[in-house]
Amino acid sequence: MDNSKLKELVRNNFTDYLNLHKHRKTPERYAILEHIYAKKGHFDMDSLYNSMQESAFRVSRATLYNTIELLLDCGLVVKHQFGANVSQYERAYGNDNHDHLICLSCGDVKEYKNSNLFTPAQQKKLQRFKISYYSMYIYGICNKCIRAKKAEEKKNNKITESKNTRNKKK
Amino acid sequence: MDNSKLKELVRNNFTDYLNLHKHRKTPERYAILEHIYAKKGHFDMDSLYNSMQESAFRVSRATLYNTIELLLDCGLVVKHQFGANVSQYERAYGNDNHDHLICLSCGDVKEYKNSNLFTPAQQKKLQRFKISYYSMYIYGICNKCIRAKKAEEKKNNKITESKNTRNKKK
DNA sequence: ATGTATGCAAACCATTTGCAATGAC
DNA sequence: GTCATTGCAAATGGTTTGCATACAT
Numbered sequence: 577m578d579n580s581k582l583k584e585l586v587r588n589n590f591t592d593y594l595n596l597h598k599h600r601k602t603p604e605r606y607a608i609l610e611h612i613y614a615k616k617g618h619f620d621m622d623s624l625y626n627s628m629q630e631s632a633f634r635v636s637r638a639t640l641y642n643t644i645e646l647l648l649d650c651g652l653v654v655k656h657q658f659g660a661n662v663s664q665y666e667r668a669y670g671n672d673n674h675d676h677l678i679c680l681s682c683g684d685v686k687e688y689k690n691s692n693l694f695t696p697a698q699q700k701k702l703q704r705f706k707i708s709y710y711s712m713y714i715y716g717i718c719n720k721c722i723r724a725k726k727a728e729e730k731k732n733n734k735i736t737e738s739k740n741t742r743n744k745k746k
Numbered sequence: 747m748d749n750s751k752l753k754e755l756v757r758n759n760f761t762d763y764l765n766l767h768k769h770r771k772t773p774e775r776y777a778i779l780e781h782i783y784a785k786k787g788h789f790d791m792d793s794l795y796n797s798m799q800e801s802a803f804r805v806s807r808a809t810l811y812n813t814i815e816l817l818l819d820c821g822l823v824v825k826h827q828f829g830a831n832v833s834q835y836e837r838a839y840g841n842d843n844h845d846h847l848i849c850l851s852c853g854d855v856k857e858y859k860n861s862n863l864f865t866p867a868q869q870k871k872l873q874r875f876k877i878s879y880y881s882m883y884i885y886g887i888c889n890k891c892i893r894a895k896k897a898e899e900k901k902n903n904k905i906t907e908s909k910n911t912r913n914k915k916k
Numbered sequence: 917a918t919g920t921a922t923g924c925a926a927a928c929c930a931t932t933t934g935c936a937a938t939g940a941c
Numbered sequence: 942g943t944c945a946t947t948g949c950a951a952a953t954g955g956t957t958t959g960c961a962t963a964c965a966t
Contacts, residue, residue, distance in 0.1 A: 657827035
């Protein structure tokens, strides 16, 4: 599906949601949705705010937070809190299904294409819970940091050894 | 495994970690670990702080945050951020493996026993990433809220209908 | 003896809130 | 015309930080 079609679909989806809940269809709300679906991957509020400042349509932070709440509620946006202080968001449609590899050491987040871990059999067991979306967060140490840690530990051990040696000599 | 054996295991694990990283083995650190492994299920910093105030060993919030950082780093504690403002924590060992069902409407978090979604085949694909733990968050609407929402929508529709009727009469 | 860890209080900063002005209905 | 929504600025509150003191090594 090309992006313009996706955007139209999503806009209609949003309109239905606003109608159903008797919320007003303001230009701000559509502009925000548009901006979010113009970018792939993760974003936080600050980057969204900045990118909208630069564009034709300026919105306040308060409106950004209000609107993203609606978009979460109707399932067009997904929210992540990987462990840093800021929440990350992501459009819900048009992205491949993926898990997140989060490095506990450097905080880096990588996407990892999964094969839909969530089987129909498991969905069945959840019939009393209406699933909007799910997130798989895999925490660990990324390759880069594994190497860095090993180097650090090696260094520490060397220092200890030399200290011990000095003490013994005394 | 009974709880006292688990605690001993975990304490040794922590000691090894502290030694390796040249951190001091303070009574505060062990007391915090002890408290965490005395409770099953989720907890936040505030409840941990309060429960430790009441106990024999008082520690400051700053120390709590410092220590939990170490416990996360050595994998004895797991951190969750389900969407509310407070982070939730959980001991990493001695709990059954479970996913989390998070209601987007009321914020309630339920545990859901899974059948280890994370297969060895998938682990293989992640060989360049050393997994500490993973979290599966399933967001959606819980049964209670589904019913509440339906009731609300029904009410809204009725209001609309009566409004329309009034307008037509005018 | 040395310097890390603790406790306290202040600072931080993402997010929320209150309120007057705007504009969708 | 009404009242939900916006924008601004102030408030909130979980978490972090700075610094003097305590204590593990």
